[in-house]
Amino acid sequence: MRVLVVEDHTELADSITRxxxxxxxxxxxxxxxxxALDLAIDVDYDVVVLDRDLPDVHGDEVCAELTAGGARTKVLMLTASASIADRVEGLGLGADDxxxxxFAWAELLARTRALGRRAHPVREPVLARGSLLLDPARRTASHAGTQLPLTAKEFGVLAYLLGAEGRTVPADELLAKVWDEVTDPGTTTVKATVNRLRTKLVDRSAIQTVPGEGYRI
Incomplete structure (x- = not known):
């Protein structure tokens, strides 16, 4: 899941990011x-965590532009005001939450993940293809009955490939959805992660490389 955090208090923004x-x-x-608006032109974010009280371009304006035209991106708006009137107004601007x-970190994370699930078409709670099973809620994966000890990025790649339901996924699409802006797009990060993921599968051929196109399960 690709998330954009928009917050003018740098310490808080960096803490959320970490x-x-x-x-x-x-x-x-x-x-x-x-x-934030410049980044959203190039990246199809699943969720934007947006501070409402931004200087210059106000959070209300950012929210309106992000959600214009029925965009898939979900917006979680943050504000120092807890009044019901402000909440109603924020939701009226197009915010989803x-x-x-x-706020509590656990609640922020839970709400962000919930919005991320809403950003995609409804899928089965457990992703499955053949003997490969992945449970996004429990953060577990198995292959032919064997539990897979995956890193966060390996789990993200496997989840995205399973969610593609047999479609070939280009490497740059995986890079855009599983990694973030600190990753150099010219690196072999995706290839290396897929190769490590394969070594943990019962059958390495479960993830196929389609030359010149990408990867599929």
């Missing part, structure tokens, strides 16, 4: 509304 990355999310960070500051 927590999300530790939990296996791909996260980009913007400290102002203009940068609203969380007042200060």
């Amino acid at each position: 927590v999300f990355r530790r939990e296996g999310l791909a996260v980009d960070t913007a400290y102002d509304g203009r940068t 609203y969380l007042p500051k200060p």
Whole structure:
């Protein structure tokens, strides 16, 4: 899941980013509304965690542009105000959820993941193809009955490939959805991660390389 954190208080923004990355999310960070809108032009974010009270380009304007035209991106709006009127107004601007500051890290993460699930077409709770099973809620995966000890990125790649339901997924699409802006797009990160993932499968051929196109299960 690809997330954009937009918060002008750099310490809070960096803290949110660290927590999300530790939990296996791909996260980009913007400290102002203009940068956020520029990033959203190039990246199809699943969720944007958006501070409402941004200087220059206000969070309300950012929210309106992000959700214009029925965009798939979900917006979780943050604000220092906890009044019901402000929550109603924020949701009326197109935000999908609203969380007042200060907040609990566990709640922020849970709400973000819930919005991420809503950003995609409804899928079975457990992703399966053949003997490969992955449970996104429990963060577990198995192959032919054997539990797979996966890193966060390996889990993300496997989940995305299973969710593609047999479609060949280009490497740059995996890079965009499982990694974030700190990853050099010219690296062999995707190939190396897929290769490590294969070594943990009961049958390495379960993940196929389609020359010149990408990977599929």
